[in-house]
Amino acid sequence: MSWTRKILRVNLSKGSCTPEPLNMEWAMEYLGQRGLASKYLSEEVDPTCDALGPDNKLIMATGPLTGTSASTAGRYSVICKSPLTGAIAASNSGGFFGPEMKFAGWDMIIFEGKSEKPVYLLIQDDQVELRSAEDIWGKSAWETDDILHATHQDPQMRIAIIGRTAEAGCLYAGIINDRHRAAGRSGVGTVMASKNLKAVAIRGTGGIGNLEDADKFFEAVDAGKKVLADGAVTGQGLPTYGTQVLMNVINGVGGLPAHNMRDVGFDGAGDISAEAMAEPRKSDGKPNLVTGAGCFACTIACGRISTIDKTHFSVKDKPQYHGASGGLEYEAAWALGADTGVSDLDALTYVNFLCNEDGFDPISFGATVAAAMEMFQDGDLTTKDTGGIELKFGSAEALVAITELLVTGEGFAKDLGMGSKRLCDKYKRPELSMTVKSQEFPAYDPRGIQGMGLGYATSNRGACHLRGYTVASEVLGIPVKTEMNDAEGKPELVKAFQDATALVDSAGLCIFTTFAWGMDDIAPQIDAACEGDWSVEGCLEVGERIWNMERIFNQAAGFTADDDKLPKRMLKEAIKSGPTKGQVSRLGEMLPKYYEIRGWNPKGEVTAETRERLSL
Amino acid sequence: MKMYIEFYASLMKYLPPGNARFRREIKVEDSLKLSRLIARYHILPEEAHLVLVNGLYVYAEAREGRELQEGDVVSIWPPVAGG
Structure with a gap:
C-alpha cells in the first residue's frame, strides 16, 4: 500500500504506545512525510513552545512511495520545531530506515512528552514497546547500533540513533541511521535527546502492497527508471563521481566560499575533490574512495564509501577508523574543508566519520568552526577559550582536535555546540556568523x-x-x-x-x-500508487x-x-x-x-x- | 599563443600527458575557436556540458563563434551535479 494508513503515537511521559488511523483528509492535501508530518505538527504543537521542552513533538514520517520499488523511494523525514532556529524543522534521510518503518506497517511515529529515563523504541511489525536505554545512553551512534543489533540478534533491523553530541545539547545534532545516513540539519537529534529517546529500532516483515493501480504504478516506475538511467547526470555523473564532483565546478565558476565566507575561491579545492578521492595514495597505493553506494531502491547511487590513510596523523593510533565508511559528500567537504581552509583529504574524511559516529551536522559544525577560526585570527578568541587549540584557518590538526573536543561536550565544545550565531554573539562578533534564522550556510556563495x-x-x-x-x-x-x-x-x-x-x-x-525527472515523471508514479487525483x-x-x-x-x-x-x-x-x-x-x-x-x-x-x- | 585547458571528472582522460591534476599549458594558433579546441581533444559536444572560459560560462551555441585569446583558461566538465 502506498500509505499504511496507520500511525504510532508514543507518549514518552506516560510510556504509552498507541496506534491510530492516519488522517486521510490531511493526506489528500499534504501527501506524506515532510508535508503531512508538518501538518500534524502545526495542528498539535504551539509554535512558540520551547523546542527542547516536553511540549515540542518529534515526528518520524515516511511518504506514500517510501518502501515501494520507485527509484530512490527510501526516504524518511524528521519533523519538529528546531532548537537551532526556532523555526519548523524537516530533516530528510535515505538509507533503509524509512522503508523498514513501512514494512512494519507504520506511516509515521509521533513522539510527545519526555521520558523520565533514557529509553529506545522497539518495533517489530505491530509489536511495539519502550525499553530502557540507560545502558546505551552515553554511547556513540555506532556503538549503539552494534549493541542493539547484538541484543536483538537481527542484522536486518534498521535503527535511527542519536549520538553523544545530541545528549550533550549540541544544537545541530542529527539522527543517524544505517551508520552513515543522517537526518542531519536543524538539530532534530537534539530534540530527540531532550525527550530521553536514544534510538528507534525497527524490523518489519510486511512489505508493500495494495497500490491503487499496481499495473499503472509499475509502468510509471519503469518509465521513471529509464529516464534516470538515460540522464547523463543521474545515469553517469552522480554514480561515477558522487556529489563531490561539484567541488571544482563551484570553485571554477566563482561560487565556492572559503574562510568563513570571507573569500570566494579556494586554492585547495582540487585536493579535496571527487577527482582527488579517486587517486591512489602515496602510502599504500589505494584511493580514498572505495566504492559508490546506494540507498533503498535507488538507481542513482551517489553515496561514497571511503577510507582514511592508516598512516595519517588523525588515525594512526586508532585502528577502529581504518575500515571503510560513508563520505565524503560535497556539502560536508566544503564546510569542513574550504570554509575552514583545510585541504587535507584524510583529515576531512576522519572528521566526517566522527560526524556520522556521533551524529552531528557537518555543515553547521564546519561553518561554526570557520566562524571560530575567524574570531581566533582576529584575537576575539584565544587558546584560553579553545582549550589550548591553535584554531587557525587551514590547520588540519586544529580541525581534528576541535572535532574530537566537540564529541566530549566539555569546555569549548559547549560554545561550539551552540552554532555559529550564538557563538559569534557570545564573543561579540555577530557580523561573522554566516547564517539565516541561525542556521549555517551550505556550500554556495x-x-x-x-x-x-x-x-x-x-x-x-x-x-x-x-x-x-x-x-x-x-x-x-x-x-x-x-x-x-x-x-x-x-x-x-x-x-x-x-x-x-x-x-x-x-x-x-x-x-x-x-x-532528470520533471513533475511529469513524478506525478504519474504518485497518482498510480495513491488514491485521489495527483x-x-x-x-x-x-x-x-x-x-x-x-x-x-x-x-x-x-x-x-x-x-x-x-x-x-x-x-x-x-x-x-x-x-x-x-x-x-x-x-x-x-x-x-x-x-x-x-x-x-x-x-x-x-x-x-x-x-x-x-x-x- | 599560450593558453590553458582544464578537463575534469570523466574528461580527464582526454588531457595530454603532464603532471598537474587537471590543467595543461598548451600552445595553439591565434584566433582558435572554442568549438575547434574542444573537438581537437576528441571531446564530444554532449560531453562538453559545462564549458567555462576564465570562469565564465559559454553557452553551447556560442562556442563556435568564440575566439580564444592568449592566456585564456578553458575548463570543461561532462554533465555532473551534486548538492
Missing part, C-alpha cells in the same frame, strides 16, 4: 549565485540548499541554464524549486531524481500549500520579514577575486517580487487570499 541567496533568505528551516536547489539551473544548466548573477527571474525560479522540492520531500523520493498541477499545488503552511508555522513562532535576510558580508563585502569579482547579493531586488508571486503582503505575511486559495 549567495553573492556569486543570486538565486541561492534568495533561497537561503526565505528557506523555512534557515539557510539551506535543499529547500530550492537553484544551483541546478544557475550553474549546472538543469533543466535550463540561467545566469548566476541575474536577479531578474530568480524569484520565480526559487519559488518553482521550493514548491517542487516540498512535493518530492513529501512523496518519499530523493530530490536528486529531479536532475496530476502535475495537483502535485505542484500541494507543494505550494506545504511551503505556505511551514511559513505560517514560522510566523506564529514569531518570525517576520526581518528574518528573511542575509548577513551584511553577503550584501556589502564584494567578492574580491575570480570570475565573480565585485559581486554582492542583490537580495533587496529579489525579495519584494518573491513576496508578491508567493501571494504574501509586503511584510512577507501569507495573506487571507492565499490561505483561501490553498485551503490553509
